[in-house]
Amino acid sequence: MLTFDIRRPSTGQQFDNQSLQEILLTARLGHLQMGDEIRVSGTQEWMPMFPSRAAGMASQFPQPTPVIPGSATPASPGGHLASDPGHVEAAMPAEAAPEITAEGTAEVRGPRPPQPEPTFLVCCHDGEDGPYTLCQVEALHEDGILPGDCLLKQVNRPEAGWQPPTTFGVDLPMRFLVKWPGGHRIEGPYTARTIAAMTRKGELIGRCLFAPEDRPDCWRPHPDGHVPMGHWETKQAVASYQSRKGTWSITGGA
Amino acid sequence: MASGPPMTYILRDRSGVTREPLSIGDIRWMAQKGEIEKGWTLRVVGGTRWYDAMDLAIHGIRG
Structure with missing residues (x-):
């Protein structure tokens, strides 16, 4: 041997x-x-x-x-x-x-050349941007720059054309608008993760209302009267929101 | 979920003066203070497209 x-x-x-x-x-x-x-x-x-x-x-x-x-x-x-x-x-x-x-x-062979991380051009309804890695696409969605319905085209495989992010294993999470008491201040859209981070920093208060970004007429308070940090943070909670699209309720979750 | 380093942005005012690198939190804070005006644009560091800063990147103060 x-x-x-x-x-x-x-x-x-x-x-x-x-x-x-x-x-x-x-x-x-x-x-x-x-x-x-x-x-x-x-x-x-x-x-x-x-x-x-x-x-x-x-x-x-x-x-x-x-x-x-x-x-x-x-x-x-x-x-x-x-x-x-x-x-x-x-x-x-x-x-x-x-x-x-x-x-x-x-x-023992020589080292395999490291594979460069694939990058993607991003197409929104009004323009293109990029190239970005998939991680960056997720971050830009989280930052509010890229909408959830953007399309991606792999830079070194342009023949595949524009595809939704899910084709490449990226499931852009649902985002929510946040309305402050009085209704004069509406922020977002934020992902549940961002909302959790803002809550931790004390940037959101309990009387805020939340609505899915694609249903800005459907405001819901949290029934407990405060922003439930752990609730927003769990992946399970996010999934439950997605499954309730249409009859959306903030009470769903883990 | 995104797990890489935070994205950084370039903010450009109407006269073409740019500020970088800024986080989305920096930009949001500037917007809340009223420091971002109509006609300002922002671009992702490493990206190619200029976005309308008032319209898009500014999460705060939509209502």
Whole structure:
């Protein structure tokens, strides 16, 4: 069986004859870090586990909690490994993992080039914008910039044409208008998530009324007389609002 | 639900003077203070389209 040696030049630690399975498990547990090197056992050529490009990407993600050797805390689900080359500073990007070929043999290839995140042009009823990632589309909807009925066209697949966001797995959440007591001030539309955040900051008061953005004549107070923070925040609550479109009631929810 | 970093915006007044980066909260606060006027536009940083700031981005004070 093909085995590998891994080492950490910064500490001088080295673990020889590791199976691919062991290395993958070590990587999954986050026990590898930038600067670690790997080679096929019996050969002399060390290769970096993480190419510099991956190092740049890793800096954009939260770092895992350091592992306490021997512990079985959630931060180190497997506890200490015999092959543990040390504590965790960075998780191993998937693209740097050795691959198993179709024949079932392990083979260390160069890192797969990272796939760029797809971007989309956005078409609203009166113009186009973009390109944006799907996350940005969601954020722009949440900020009130993009309407829920916008269409998306993938930049590198224009032949697919304009499609609703759901085609790409994005379900833009329902939004609500907020009317302040007296009716002179109407804000929104806000998603339930934004309403929850505004409530936390004390930006909404209990006597506000709410209406779905596509039913601005259908104002409802919350029956409890205050903005129910937990109610707005749960995904279940949002779903219940959507299911009640038509006979909308703010009393629905989790 | 959106989980990325918050979007940032460029606000442009009628004379073409721009302010950036602004969050939607900044813009909403400016609108509530009456600091945004008719003819002002805003664009997403990284986007291409200018939106009517009074009409669209300003959540507050619709009524």
